[in-house]
Amino acid sequence: MxxxxxxxxxxxxxxxxxxxxSVFLIFAAQVYTLWNLLDKDxxxxxxxxxxxxxxxxxxxxxxxxxxxxLNHAVRVWWAWVWRHTLISLAVNLPIAxxxxxxxGILGLPKESIVRTAxxxxxxxxxxxxxxxxxxxxxxDFKKFRIRLVPR
Numbered sequence: 001m002x003x004x005x006x007x008x009x010x011x012x013x014x015x016x017x018x019x020x021x022s023v024f025l026i027f028a029a030q031v032y033t034l035w036n037l038l039d040k041d042x043x044x045x046x047x048x049x050x051x052x053x054x055x056x057x058x059x060x061x062x063x064x065x066x067x068x069x070l071n072h073a074v075r076v077w078w079a080w081v082w083r084h085t086l087i088s089l090a091v092n093l094p095i096a097x098x099x100x101x102x103x104g105i106l107g108l109p110k111e112s113i114v115r116t117a118x119x120x121x122x123x124x125x126x127x128x129x130x131x132x133x134x135x136x137x138x139x140d141f142k143k144f145r146i147r148l149v150p151r
Contacts, residue, residue, distance in 0.1 A: 027077075034080075035073035041151060050145045066144070075141055083132045084125075091128060092121045 040047055048065040049072055096117040103113045137146050 030081075031070070031073050031077045034077050035068060035070060038068035038072060038076065038146065043151070045148050045150055048147050048149050050147050052140070052144055065147075065149075072144060076136060076146065079139065079141070080129075080132055080136050083135070084129050087132060088121075088125050088128045092124055095120055095124065 038047055038049055049068050051064070051066045099117050099120060100113055103116060108116075137148065139146075
């Protein structure tokens with residue numbers, strides 16, 4: 001009841017608040033997971049953050065590995081999210097259009113076309129996510145880099 005009053009009492013407003021709360025929880029869980037992964041050891045390698053002072057390129061001096069903070073996790077997460085979103089849209093929209101046209105011509109029901117497009121988008125999204133993370137692991141951020149280190 002409190003949520004309904006806070007959102008103006010309408011069903012639509014309650015749905016919007018509920019949706020935004022869900023999105024926030026998902027994003028918070030992603031950032032928290034990434035934060036824990038930035039200093040994790042796997043079977044044959046580990047992930048570490050290398051703090052990069054601004055003068056490193058001129059002097060050749062490098063820093064030691066540092067413990068990841070929430071700010072590091074948020075920067076890496078955002079770098080991944082916006083790239084993944086844009087590339088997924090650019091790849092999935094044409095695929096969904098072609099699938100819709102072809103499956104529509106074949107006479108499949110709309111629900112089957114939608115479910116097929118969703119399944120293909122999920123698979124494509126997975127591969128795009130891996131590709132984007134591979135690029136992020138090579139990226140030099142303003143003040144740090146992510147490095148894979150052997151165990």
